[in-house]
Amino acid sequence: MLTPFGVTLRKLRLDKGMRLMDLAGRLGISSAQASAVEIGTRTIQPGYVEQVVAAMGLSAEQAEELHRAADRTRAEVRVDHLPMNQRELVAAFARKVDELPPDFMEQLRKKVLKSVGDDQPFRRKRRGALVAPHSTATLRALAEQVRGAFVPPDCVEFPIMDVLEFRLGTLLPGFALVPLSRQEMDGDEGRVVPGRDAIFLREDVYEGAWRGDGRDRFTACHELLHFLAHRNAGFARTREESEPMYRDAEWQADTFAGALLMSARHAPTFAGVGDAAAKCGMTPHAARVMLEKYGVREM
Known part of the structure; x- marks a missing residue:
């Protein structure tokens, strides 16, 4: 997914602890454009x-590394990952393109250069x-496993964006958090495309x-569950009303997101809805x- 330039830039950026929106701000462009x-x-x-070298304050050695990566990106169109018949097709097209x-x-051009919006994403719908069934208990347990992988038990507010932008890629090499423009997202707030090691967020949602x-x-938490549980599911039809809710991808993602933002172990400690919302970083609703x-009565 990432070009040689993208791989190098992303590594340099993450090594400096710089968010994509921070780099975009220094460059005077949108997060979606930088992405x-x-x-x-x-x-x-x-x-x-x-401009990137100056914005990031890169050393001469780092700047040279980034320039080399940019040169490779401009010069290369990689086809080595394609099957032989597809590589032959690419070569034949290159020979005949002028004719x-x-x-x-x-x-x-319109067919090939379509945006990711033309793939079959898991969109946020009612x-x-x-998808494969997952119970509330299973999803809550998964949320606790994710929490345990990134924060200590006494951490109340889960740092979802820090995890997505900086830390998940260390466990899953190749993963990327990708902000896209409102037009590219075509009405979606978040998106996971089957087979892609990425979570796409609308730019304003990301920021x-x-x-x-x-x-x-x-x-963001909702899309994380889609990535963890659904990205290899391929095309799936919409759940019918007569089919169980626990097989609904959106219900699963909402259930997981709620548990990730508010752990069951912390729920009894809050003074009320407002206290819980403020400490967990979630809406009062x-x-x-x-x-x-969780069966906790509001005080």
Whole structure:
């Protein structure tokens, strides 16, 4: 997914503890634009590498490393991962591209350069995709496992954005958190595309979650469950009303997100909904729902 430039830039950025939105702010561009260059869907414009070097305060050695990566990205189109028949097709196309009719090339361009929005993502709907069953207990246990992997037991507010942007990639090499523009997300707040090692968040949701917005933090947690449990599911039909809720991808993601933001062990310690919402970094509505689910009466 990442180009040589993207891999190098992301490593340098994460080594410095710099969020994508921080780099974007220093460059005077949006988080989605900075993300697009990092993941290779936007070309490296003249002068961009120099701007990044200055914005990040890179050393001469690091700057040279980034320049080399940019040169490799501009020069390479990797096909070594493709099956032999597809590599032969790419080679044949390269030889014949100048001979193809303009109208055919335009149709091909629209087909090939489609955005990730044309894939089949797990979208946030009232009824979600039909997936393998997971009970409330199983999802809460998974949330506790995720908590245990990243924070100590006494940590109340789960640092979801720190985990997604800086820490999950150390456990799952190749993982990326990718902010996209509102247009690219086509109405979605978050998205996981089957087979892709990434979580896509709408740019304002990404930035809002970093600022501590409870709803946006919930969305980030919601998409994490899709990534962990559903990204290899492939195409799945929508669950019918007659089918059990515990097979609904959206219900599973919401159940997991609530438990990740508010651990059952902490629920009895809160003074009320407002206290729980503030300490867990979630909306009052979500806090009230979780306290009710845990059987904790509001004081």
